[in-house]
Amino acid sequence: MTRAAQAERTRAAILTTARRLFATHGYDATSLHTIADEMDVTKANVYYYFRTKTAILEALLDNSVTYFDPLLTETAQLKGKRARAEHLVAGFVDQVVANRALSPLGQTHPSVRRNERINAEPARLATTAMRLLYGDEPTDDQRAAWFLASDVGPVVAGLPHLTHDELREVLRRLCLRVLRV
Amino acid sequence: MTRAAQAERTRAAILTTARRLFATHGYDATSLHTIADEMDVTKANVYYYFRTKTAILEALLDNSVTYFDPLLTETAQLKGKRARAEHLVAGFVDQVVANRALSPLGQTHPSVRRNERINAEPARLATTAMRLLYGDEPTDDQRAAWFLASDVGPVVAGLPHLTHDELREVLRRLCLRVLRV
């Protein structure tokens, strides 16, 4: 394996491992030592790829943004609130299920919320999504519905026995019911 | 003031302050030094009342259990799933709104979930509540609805501009809609 390929491998492994541990134990309760140990490298090696712990979190959120941006663009091209809700929910749920064992790192997480810079992009995406579903001036009930539906982590955690397909269907029905106020 | 009264005062202040800071910054990101500073005492004094940081978290969760236990008992005496859902939601939402600035410390929180002993009681309450609403064998959709509705923290955080009364009404409507599957 070339050195460049090895580098890409390690970098990706750090992100995967970090994401899993952040989701399980929380960002603050996960030390770089733990991340490194889990993938059988040293802490110093992790620092070779990410200058700070925060940088790892930022990289993870960038991945989310990269996924949701095109989804929102597609959704905007559909006509009718019903069709938009269905497309948006389907895309959202697919990503949640795909990262099931990892669980999503939502805007809710204190580690995300307290960093202005990290928080900016996800907040922008949330605003855009609400516009698509509810127009320029969502009611408080609509905004509440959005905040609830975008945080399905506890639901995923509560239903570990479902297959991926079952979970996907449950989440789709649930989110659509919540969002169509 | 007697010494006993002073003790009760300080103990209560620790819990109030800790709860606020845990909710804002997360359990792990809140140090005992910060808690102590916020209430103008020393860290050592906090340790006089609670042997460990975990003990503070346990005490906070005990408070929640103490609140929800009678609520579930009342609910069980009502006939009809609709009436039960309304009573349960009303009581739940009242507690959420009353602790609004503090925000609820749900089972979701990693700090709670990772401690088997801490986690046991809230999990029991959840099971009881689901039985009351959905009978002995809830469907996956029903269980999913419960998990989502019991974690309204993000909704509270997202609607800071509402008055208490407004927030209460929004949450009641939202939870009822989610739970009545």
Place this chain on the structure above:
DNA sequence: GTCTATAAACGGATAGAC
């Protein structure tokens, strides 16, 4: 009941060898 002082361990981060 509250304080000062300190122990002991941990966490993020860097220097420099290989």
Place this chain on the structure above:
DNA sequence: GTCTATCCGTTTATAGAC
């Protein structure tokens, strides 16, 4: 690209004076 060794601030927790 990965490692060993180390620095330094912070954190949990305790000992002992008042």
